[in-house]
Amino acid sequence: xxxxxxLAPSRRVSKSKHRKQWKNRERRETMERLKTDMxxxxxxxxxxxxxQREIRQKFEEIESECRSLKEETMNIAKQSDYNQTRINLMxxxxxxxxxxxxxxxDHLTGLLRxxxxxxxxxxxxxxxxxxxxxxxxxxxRGKHKLTNxx
Numbered sequence: 001x002x003x004x005x006x007l008a009p010s011r012r013v014s015k016s017k018h019r020k021q022w023k024n025r026e027r028r029e030t031m032e033r034l035k036t037d038m039x040x041x042x043x044x045x046x047x048x049x050x051x052q053r054e055i056r057q058k059f060e061e062i063e064s065e066c067r068s069l070k071e072e073t074m075n076i077a078k079q080s081d082y083n084q085t086r087i088n089l090m091x092x093x094x095x096x097x098x099x100x101x102x103x104x105x106d107h108l109t110g111l112l113r114x115x116x117x118x119x120x121x122x123x124x125x126x127x128x129x130x131x132x133x134x135x136x137x138x139x140x141r142g143k144h145k146l147t148n149x150x
Contacts, residue, residue, distance in 0.1 A: 085115055 089112045096105035 082115070086112060089115065 089108055093105050093108045093112065096102070096108060
């Protein structure tokens with residue numbers, strides 16, 4: 001009987017070894033799951049960063065467009081002010097001619113020519129207004145000559 005060794009202690013060792021292997025396998029599986037989760041999370045973060053970058057670019061484009069629209073609005077306002085000034089001068093010239101105050105009308109016509117235009121888009125408007133002024137000058141001069149010759 002002495003030659004037979006008891007099996008109980010070796011079973012305990014194998015059970016504990018088996019448990020350790022099982023725990024190690026569980027840990028490895030958990031680590032692998034965590035690694036795959038981390039890879040997925042990293043990819044998600046990359047997509048989020050790309051989305052933020054795109055949004056930032058769109059926002060900068062919108063800001064740029066907003067600035068250009070503000071500039072255009074300011075230019076239109078300046079042109080409108082300029083046009084209003086010219087129209088007021090033209091109206092004053094016509095009023096002065098109606099009142100036969102040709103010296104004042106000539107003075108206002110000179111002022112009208114001195115008014116500077118803020119934009120090259122106004123060449124057309126200025127050309128039309130100069131044409132109207134010249135036409136008005138010619139008609140009043142013709143009318144004035146006819147009345148003086150009688």
